């Protein structure tokens with residue numbers, strides 16, 4: 001059975017300021033760096049063989065800290081990027097007008113093919129995230145990969161494995177540096193294929209970030 005660990009990057013400057021990143025980027029805060037160290041401490045004895053990260057700066061930095069503790073290299077995979085949030089990237093959530101707030105909300109209100117102008121749909125993101133996850137099936141026997149990605153991207157992946165629609169991802173709270181795990185298995189009792197072992201575990205963090213969308 002292949003076990004794949006899923007980690008959201010540490011808290012960033014823009015997470016703390018409630019600014020939308022998407023495929024734009026901002027650096028980890030001091031707290032974010034500490035969160036990454038605490039994930040590293042937690043996973044370093046789990047036999048992680050590959051650390052694979054979205055190529056954005058915040059995931060790369062988080063992955064480097066984890067990979068160093070695990071004694072492996074980081075591989076980058078652009079399929080693990082956050083949702084492209086088009087014209088709303090870099091904006092503060094508190095400054096969106098009604099129309100802009102409507103664009104943002106349609107992503108999580110039941111329109112899987114809705115998108116922010118110039119952005120990406122949840123369905124498109126879901127397809128690339130599943131493609132990145134399924135690529136783990138081609139790793140050598142006995143591999144135990146850890147993927148470092150983003151809140152909406154990982155939420156969408158876990159939701160769709162559970163059979164929920166791609167737009168249901170915001171029903172899952174995946175805080176910064178939370179750990180989730182999905183396993184690929186053949187089983188006469190449980191569903192064969194990907195199953196969710198755990199989602200959003202933050203018990204290793206002494207300083208959990210606020211969910212940037214919840215105040």
Ligand SMILES: O=C(O)[C@@H](CO)OP(=O)(O)O
Pocket residue numbers: 008009015019020021022023082149150151152
């Ligand atoms: O892009 C963002 O601003 C947030 C949205 O949840 O994602 P992340 O911080 O996980 O990259």
